Amino acid sequence: MKAKKNIHAKALLLLSFVCMLYACKKDDKDVSIPANSNDQELITTVRLVVSTDASPTDVKYFSYRDIDGDGGTAPKLDTIKLLENTTYTVRVLLLDETKTPIDTISNDIEATEKDAHQFFYSKLGMYDLTTTYLDFDDNSVPVGLRISINTGAGFTTKANKYKVVLKHQPGLKPKTGNGNANLGETDVEVDFPILIQGIQ
């Protein structure tokens, strides 16, 4: 009888011990010190670095900058200005300008994430311009961090836009062909106003 009682007592003790072990997960953070969202990785800037083979040192920058992230102050957007009938080499930089030093997120994509990302470029409006991919991932599918742009005839309308889209396609990016813009999640979508000037 006594032994039985002991077993029960032990079982109870064990039970309460197990409860104590698991019990009471805690939130140790101070409620009055909220997390600052600036600690998060954030793409604030899309910068196109544009040059020609003829004069590689003459570099132009066109940027989309939203330094405070989504909402708040409206983003600043440059107009892309190119010359007609010219071939340009373009490098795309994605920056986090909230960090010091500035974090170049596009370097991370180039280093390890090529197989999961692709840029897609398109024209909004009727004008003459072709985009060619210059870089490829391990499966020879384009990435688009480096492209070349061939401009056609110049125009003066201000309504034309050049669309830059970055898709995140983890496990979805095709292994052959030129990619598929309909897959995955959009990381960047920026419509740059564009002007192609005639050469006098």
Add this chain to the structure above:
Amino acid sequence: MKNILFALMCMCILPSIAKAQAMQRSTDSCSYKLVGKILYLNDSMPIDGAMISIDEINTYALTNALGEFKFDNLCAGTYTIHMDMYLGVHKDTVITLKNTTEVKFLMEERVYGEIIIEGFRKNNQPEISTSETLEKEALARVRGASLGESLTSIPGVSALQTGPTIFKPVIQGMYGNRVLILNNGIRQEGQQWGNEHAPEVDPFIANKITVIKGAQSIRYGSDAIGGVVLLDPEALNTFRGTRAQINLAGFSNNRAGVVSGIVEHGFSHIPGLAVRLQGTLRKGGNSRTPDYWLKNTGFQEKNFSAAAAYQRTHWGLETFYSQFNTELGIFAGSHIGNVTDLITAINSNQPAVTSDFSYSIERPKQVVGHELWKNKAYYNFGRNRWVVEYARQYNKRQEYDSHKAYNPNLPDQAQLQFELTTHNIQSYVEHTIGKLRGVAGISYINQKNTYEGRFFIPNFLSNAIGVYVTEAYTFSKKTKIEAGLRYDYKTLQSYYYENGILKTPYRTFQSPTASLGVSHELGKNYTLLSTVGTAYRPPNVNELYSYGVHHGAAAYEIGNPNLKPEQSVNASVTLNYFFKKCFGYIHAYGYYFNNYIYLKPVFPATLTIRGAFPTFEYTQVNATYGGFDIAFNDSLTKHIIYSTRLSLVSAYDRTQNDWLISIPPTKWQNGLKLVLRTKGKIVKPYLSVDGIWVAHKSNTPINSDYKAPPPAYFLIQAEVGAYLTIAKQDMLITLTGQNLLNAQYRDYLDRFRYYSDAVGRNIVLRLQIPLDFTKNKTI
């Protein structure tokens, strides 16, 4: 009068028969059986879980759900029999078992004092309200599904869905912060503000799930506007012995399996002490629509709970600890980077992302844990009871975007994380004074929330106190009236950064609420319940301060720090009817809201680096809700039961003269159930077929949805089931076919209707195995 309120406990043992047992004992003639049944005298309902003990041989048995008990291998002689029901009701008698095969026992009843078999109200439930309960077979039939999905069989209850795994209960067209869940008597405090946040509850902890429709502000808190879901575990059986139950379920569509077990033990050497352990594992893979798999829609869930109770005649102590842990994959085609993605998904008939079956859960996903520790003490004095409860809840919610950090050196962590800690102290007195019966209580809640990662809702500290009293007065056998009054006071201190500057807004809210209900019997077959009341809900923290892109919704949501509390006047009428062969109810309700809080589209769209997002701001309008539920059951023949259930609700924005969005469409369900004869070991077999028709939602606001409401759909569901008596245990086995015709459809309340069809055919096999080790105790 007392006979009604407190029916005297009278039990009768049905004629018991002592028969020679097949298996003869070698040494003596101790081979008689004592078989009996314990019923309530007033309504002949069986008493489950009563303990019958026999002094002379120091053994005992427990009654099953049908009130039956059995002793084997009894010798002839005179025995002193004790019967104990829970709540401390006892009864003694003496029987003489003779050496004959057929003996009838008549018991002399002796009642110690005045015994209340109606017992105390469970969880303080109101006396006059419209509710529906899932228990026993009805609950067994939905076992293995999540809480929100389990409740959709109740008229007037639907689910706000995010694909095949996330279900939020919708009662009378309301959800989220307007619906309260009481887990074991404690307000469930999780991150209920998100439409894709399912309640963090394991339905297996409950053996009874009750939905109370309509505002229940007085007892449960002023914000219980739409209704309340009560999850009640079975009262711990403090009688000696061990009982267990195993539930198994398998689902064909997503190849999901569910195992849940519960074991409880009443200590023989410490009378009144009992413990219970319970655990559930659920795991499922990708779901399948009639035409394709939904990638990354698997889930896995691990839950457990432990409880202990110590009961004495006048007082008792209870403790309960539970943990809920889930990991949910979010369908890869539904996580939207921007509006272009959303439009692309909407315009394609079939998701661009294809997949095969898999159990693996990848980003995007949710990882949610919830912990509850509850302690309760009570003291009974006279016809009153004083209860004190303390509960602590901790909720951790992590949301992983489909994107992990670009920088490979950063940890693979969640982009959003919320930790909510809630302390709840409440005390109440249930009292009976003459014809007056009521509850008076006080409740205090302290909450702390912190976030990590991307900002969506702020850190906050909140304190809320409520005092209430509600009394029911019985005028006559036919008429009862119940009135309640409550006062709430709440403070909310928030902390967040706006443009790098720390903001610390402080708000206080307070309001009285009142309710009145009358129940009246109209003749023998009808009872009419009428209620009218007020409700008030302080704005939730997300409604005040949220700011950012809601990824699931592809919307930019902006809180409004100046919101006032939402206020409503509500009324309902319920007619219950019960004839010889048919029964059911008609329930009609209406709400008249002032300062109803909702998300209103604002212009222009917010421009971000991921494109422009449609922008919504929390705003207040005046709104009206109205609807009705009808249930009707009719026994067509002795073996065939027909049932029909119809529910309809509409909601209108009186400020802008437009309909409100996301209100459930009309649902009409018709079923036939064929109850067959018990044959040998197959007990109460049945066969049922149900047709579920859901209408096209027509009253929706113009230009505020990405996609028009889907067309009406019709689903067929069938089921066979029976109890099987194997090894003296009554196993319940059911086989259910959901969406049997493999219909292609989309549901208006399912956010996935933008991206994909709903799941196709699903065959579910369920097994409930009770293991009652107290049965058939041999001497």
